[in-house]
Amino acid sequence: MLHIAIIGSGPAGYYTAEAAAKEWGEDVRVDVFDALPVPYGLIRSGVAPDHQSIKGVSRRYEKTAFSDNVRFVGNVRIGKDVSIEELQKLYDAVVLATGAPQDRTLDIPGNDLRNVIGSAAFVGWYNGHPQFADLAPNLAGRHAVVIGMGNVALDVARILAKSEAEFTGSDIVAHAFDALRQSEIERITIVGRRGPYQIQMTPKELGELGELERATPHVAQADLPPEEEDAILEPGLRKSVAHLRQFAAIPDSERGTKPIVIDFAMFASPTAFLGDDTVAEVELERTGLVEGRAVGTGETFRLPADLVVTCIGYRTSPIEGVPFDERAGRFANEDGRILPGLYCVGWARRGPTGTIGTNRPDGYALIEKIASDFDSADRKKKEGRAGFDRMAAKRGLKIVTFQEWKRIEEAEAAAARDGSPREKFVDVEAMMQAIRPSA
Template sequence: MRHIAIIGSGPAGYYTAEAAQKHWGDDVRIDIFDALPVPYGLIRTGVAPDHQSIKGVSRRYEKTALTENVRFVGNVTIGEDVSVADLQGLYDAVVLATGAPNDRQLGMEGEDLANVFGSAAFVGWYNGHPQFADLAPDLSGRHAVVIGMGNVALDVARILAKTEAEFAGSDIVGHALKALNESNIHTITILGRRGPHQIMMTPKELGELMHLERASPRVDPEDLPEEEEDALLEPGLRKSVAHLRSFAAIPESVHADTPVEIEFDMFASPVALEGDGKVQKVRVERTVVEAGRAKGTGEFYDIPADLVVSCIGYRTSPIPGVPFDERAGRFANDEGRILPGLYCVGWARRGPSGTIGTNRPDGFGLIEKIAEDDASGALGRKGKAGREGFDALAKERGIEVVTFRDWKKIEEAEEAAAREGAPREKFVDIESMIRARD
């Protein structure tokens, strides 16, 4: 029997567990650890609340979770409750599937001003992550600036622009829905250093902006390259640029009739955030793109900003005793191998790139490497204590473990508390989650 510990219950963690099951069958026991009492990681707290179809992938993870040789071990913080070294002593292989939950810093003057947030914090706020539930962004101003040209920036802009009615069927948490319903934001500027041919936004997400009740997207036609140049783009990006062209063609009369405007400001690099205690404007340098890279022109201007959300990427959380690549913001690894018996997968391995589905081949590929190490003897002899050993350690240390059965009780309570039309009302603090299982 092989015993595997997976740290992180998001997509990378569950796909890795699924792969281990398919490789070893009944000859493996897998414990999936999470600091929260609830599973699914990014699916629960990262995917936009109005994208319920994407969240449906959790049903696949539940199928894995309900098998006899996979166990969810929630409410256990690695590095505090137990160390990686503790787990290495109990399990044949330890896999870090912790994702990249921390915001990359802007690295510019003024980012510590009030009402400036990274996307992990802001998205966590409207998705009910316990760490960010008390964020309380001030939405009383008229101008929001979203920094970044990827899908997360689109998510943030779309959430800020929606009416209460448009959140029907979503699982946005109550405190965020109330704040957004009372929002006074009129202009949402999406700021990007490069141009239309370098955006990371996908066609589906861009297309959603054309169907908002009270908002219209605006693109300056001068920012668009000659249309024949689009033919050189890969198909997905070409479709995305086509959306930008359609935004640029929206008549001024339409903009005049919509109370919220989502403005794409491209070839624009933020260089400083300014304000008296609280952010008031973004200082921007106009850029040109040379060989795919943005280069400053020395031309500066200001954009009013009562709220700033930075969507420029994420970093993995370091864990004591685990080699970490500070520059890349992920664990130092060779194709998933960190140290003998210690591995990483998903964003913790490759950085924040790819889609949710990208984690499936990543998880299956890692299990192939673990199997290779097993066959070569690198994992050592069988016979480690595995989950029985962890349970004894947890009892000794007074660790209050939350199981998958407990999670199902929490889920039932969230569904029972849902407002009309919503799938659930999430608990936004750990204490409430744990009480709900009793």
């Protein structure tokens, strides 16, 4: 019997578990660990709450989770409740599928001002992640600045701009829903260092900005290259740029008919956040492109900013005893191999790139490497989950099984407001109470 521990129950973790079950069938036992009592990682706490069709991929992971040789082990903190070294003594292979849950930060003055928030924290706040449930951003100002030109920046801008009715069908948590209903934001500026041809926004998500009930997107015509140059772009980017051209063509008179403007400020790089205690302005330097890179021109300007959300990328959380590449913000590895018997997959391996679906071939490729390693290795017999269960019992760990997670899910569905699929628990104690009311 081959024993595999996978740390992280998001897409990378469950695709890897799926691949292991297909590779070895009944000759493998896979334990999928998560620090929270609930599974699915960024599917639950990263995907925008108004994108329920994307969240539906969890049904595929549920099929894997209910298989006889895969087990969910929730509410276990790796590095605190149990170490990597201890897991390696129990399992033949330990796979880190922990994603990239930490914000990359802008190393500029004023980054520590109040209401300057990283996207991991802001998205976690409106998605109900227990770590960020108490964030309480101040939405009483008129101006929000969102820094970044990827889909996360679009998510943040769209959530800030939506009307109450447009959240019907979403699972945005109650504390965020209530705060957004009272928001006084009138202008949202999306800032990017480069231009339209360098954006990372996908057409579907970008197009949604043009369909909002109470917000109008705006792009400056001067930021757009000649339209005939679009022909050289790959199809996805060409569609995204077409949306930007549509936004630029919206007349000023039409923009004035809706209470919120979503403005694109391209060729601008933030140099400082300004304010006494809370952010009040963003200082930016105008940029130009040199061989595709953004280069400062020395000309600066300022934008009013009562809220700033930085959406400039993510980093993996280091784990004691695991080699880490500080510059890349992920585990140091060669094609997923970190040390003998220790592997990584998904964002923990390659950094925060690709879509949810990208993790499937990544997980399958890693299992092929593990199979190759153990075909040629003189493998010692290890205890796997039986050994872990004894350790957990001795330490008094309150493990959450997948069947118990389903009870949490049922309780969240029962608590949902009208038009919402669920009302998420936003703290671990409440989740545990839903499982064991008498505890």
